[in-house]
Amino acid sequence: MATNKRTEVEIAPLEFTPIDQIPRKVATLRESFSQRKTRPIEFRKVVLRKLYWAVEDNKERIAEALSRDLGKHAYEAFMAEIYWMTGDILHIVNNMDKWLKDEAASDIPFMWKSVNPKIRKDPMGTVLIIGPSNYPFQLTMLPLFGAIAAGNTVAIKPSEITPNSSRIIQEIIESTLDPSCYAVVQGGAEETQALLAEKWDKIFFTGSAAVGRIVAKAAAVHLTPVVLELGGLNPAIVTRNANPRLVARRLLWAKSMNAGQTCTAHNYILIEKSILPAVLEEFKKAYKDFYPNGSRDSPDYGRIVTDKAFQRLKGMLDNSQGKIIFGGTLNEKERYIEQTLVQVDSLEDSMIVNEAFGPICAVYPVNDVDEAIQIANKVHDTPLGISVFGSSSDHEKVLEGTRSGNVSLNDAQPHVNTLAFGGVGESGMGQYRGRASVDVFLHHRPYTKTPSWAESLLDLRYPPYTPTKFKWLRLGLGVGTPDFDRDGRKSPWTWLRLLFGGSPKLAASKAMAVAIVLFLVQKYLQRLAKQ
Numbered sequence: 001m002a003t004n005k006r007t008e009v010e011i012a013p014l015e016f017t018p019i020d021q022i023p024r025k026v027a028t029l030r031e032s033f034s035q036r037k038t039r040p041i042e043f044r045k046v047v048l049r050k051l052y053w054a055v056e057d058n059k060e061r062i063a064e065a066l067s068r069d070l071g072k073h074a075y076e077a078f079m080a081e082i083y084w085m086t087g088d089i090l091h092i093v094n095n096m097d098k099w100l101k102d103e104a105a106s107d108i109p110f111m112w113k114s115v116n117p118k119i120r121k122d123p124m125g126t127v128l129i130i131g132p133s134n135y136p137f138q139l140t141m142l143p144l145f146g147a148i149a150a151g152n153t154v155a156i157k158p159s160e161i162t163p164n165s166s167r168i169i170q171e172i173i174e175s176t177l178d179p180s181c182y183a184v185v186q187g188g189a190e191e192t193q194a195l196l197a198e199k200w201d202k203i204f205f206t207g208s209a210a211v212g213r214i215v216a217k218a219a220a221v222h223l224t225p226v227v228l229e230l231g232g233l234n235p236a237i238v239t240r241n242a243n244p245r246l247v248a249r250r251l252l253w254a255k256s257m258n259a260g261q262t263c264t265a266h267n268y269i270l271i272e273k274s275i276l277p278a279v280l281e282e283f284k285k286a287y288k289d290f291y292p293n294g295s296r297d298s299p300d301y302g303r304i305v306t307d308k309a310f311q312r313l314k315g316m317l318d319n320s321q322g323k324i325i326f327g328g329t330l331n332e333k334e335r336y337i338e339q340t341l342v343q344v345d346s347l348e349d350s351m352i353v354n355e356a357f358g359p360i361c362a363v364y365p366v367n368d369v370d371e372a373i374q375i376a377n378k379v380h381d382t383p384l385g386i387s388v389f390g391s392s393s394d395h396e397k398v399l400e401g402t403r404s405g406n407v408s409l410n411d412a413q414p415h416v417n418t419l420a421f422g423g424v425g426e427s428g429m430g431q432y433r434g435r436a437s438v439d440v441f442l443h444h445r446p447y448t449k450t451p452s453w454a455e456s457l458l459d460l461r462y463p464p465y466t467p468t469k470f471k472w473l474r475l476g477l478g479v480g481t482p483d484f485d486r487d488g489r490k491s492p493w494t495w496l497r498l499l500f501g502g503s504p505k506l507a508a509s510k511a512m513a514v515a516i517v518l519f520l521v522q523k524y525l526q527r528l529a530k531q
């Protein structure tokens with residue numbers, strides 16, 4: 001098994017890309033796209049296969065970079081970064097023929113089938129991917145794999161605050177791929193804004209809502225479509241019907257992995273008062289199980305990514321009026337923050353109104369699931385994720401009463417790596433992962449092919465616009481018959497009207513007449529059979 005033993009791995013320091021080189025890099029990518037270099041599907045597959053081996057061959061270096069940047073244990077590096085990348089590449093390579101094939105358009109009225117409507121899967125063009133710091137590899141590379149499979153030329157801008165990881169990403173890409181098709185730009189806000197000043201065919205951004213707004217504004221100048229994978233104030237709702245042990249273990253895990261620096265981890269827990277003592281007891285037991293000597297002395301527990309992020313989390317704790325009911329130990333030098341629960345009695349508390357993005361969490365007791373739903377909607381009505389622990393009817397109530405990018409029922413944070421994932425409202429727009437990673441970088445381009453024999457059908461659209469043509473127009477355009485009345489109610493006579501036309505009464509009379517004729521014919525046939 002992987003360990004967290006520091007190896008002799010050497011990682012070169014991160015160098016920012018000179019800003020004056022950025023326009024040239026982008027122009028090269030555009031030129032390669034217009035030369036159709038990335039169009040052949042076999043080309044894309046070879047690129048992905050090479051990337052697979054580059055990730056595989058660099059796995060120890062990746063784990064080491066993550067250990068240096070985030071104090072991540074190698075186990076977590078494999079669980080949530082390396083195997084996500086290799087698994088994703090294999091999933092894409094094995095399915096891309098199927099996903100990229102032209103598709104027959106669905107739900108087309110019969111009349112239009114003659115023009116053979118299909119959907120073609122075109123690349124968007126030259127796209128930009130901007131990565132975050134918390135899972136610096138997978139959150140930058142997974143979109144890249146999708147963009148490659150979709151046939152785009154791509155620039156990626158990894159996070160500058162995880163310099164070792166970003167350096168390895170650059171090495172992997174530059175040592176493996178054609179630089180005229182795939183480029184890495186390193187840097188912070190300034191370099192990113194220089195990139196954003198360029199025209200892109202799609203921008204895929206993962207990070208904070210504040211920077212997401214900067215990205216969306218810059219994209220609007222060029223009418224560039226954007227995917228924004230942002231954060232949010234995610235609630236975990238725990239009802240009296242939940243299993244306290246499972247609640248404790250699963251919620252503690254979500255706040256422990258990557259020291260809680262996970263966009264889908266819960267920001268606050270809304271818990272029914274009656275179950276709080278039992279969950280807290282189980283939380284203590286779970287902590288002891290996971291970290292027998294405490295998380296600070298455990299190699300399994302990571303650190304906060306920067307001093308700035310540490311101070312922000314400390315500020316949230318310092319400014320809270322709540323009571324620490326679990327944890328609370330911090331070590332500034334190590335950027336260590338223990339998993340901490342703070343019971344608060346105000347929705348204005350610093351622990352509720354800020355995105356923690358770390359191992360600290362507010363606990364707010366409620367009377368029932370309805371109150372929890374009401375509060376969750378008040379705090380943030382479109383978070384990235386919601387966790388619900390309780391009965392099936394509690395789950396249904398929360399699903400029905402809230403909005404969010406994703407939902408975990410009886411678990412913390414969604415983690416099926418091929419399930420489409422993304423925010424809604426303030427937590428973002430657009431989805432990726434699995435097939436969605438490829439789709440998000442494709443233009444689904446409809447096309448039709450009109451046969452010459454269809455000319456007589458098409459006559460309906462040509463002048464002169466005669467009364468006879470007008471009579472056939474509705475049918476010719478494939479407009480159906482409504483199965484509802486003017487009050488929006490479904491009509492029980494609709495099928496009769498569809499079959500026989502006319503008013504419901506007339507249709508019913510015609511149906512009756514047909515039924516009588518059928519009955520008589522049947523009787524006649526029976527009599528013949530007997531003779």
Ligand code: NAD
Nearest residue numbers: 131132133158159188189192193207208211229230231263
């Ligand atoms: P961040 O927004 O600070 O940085 C993300 C990227 O934006 C980096 O590449 C950075 O260089 C660039 N950037 C920073 N400031 C900029 C500026 N002023 N102008 C232009 N570019 C700028 O985010 P982070 O700290 O790396 O990640 C934390 C945030 O990301 C949290 O809010 C978290 O919830 C969110 N997040 C969301 C997801 C998701 O999938 N929805 C995943 C991870 C993180």
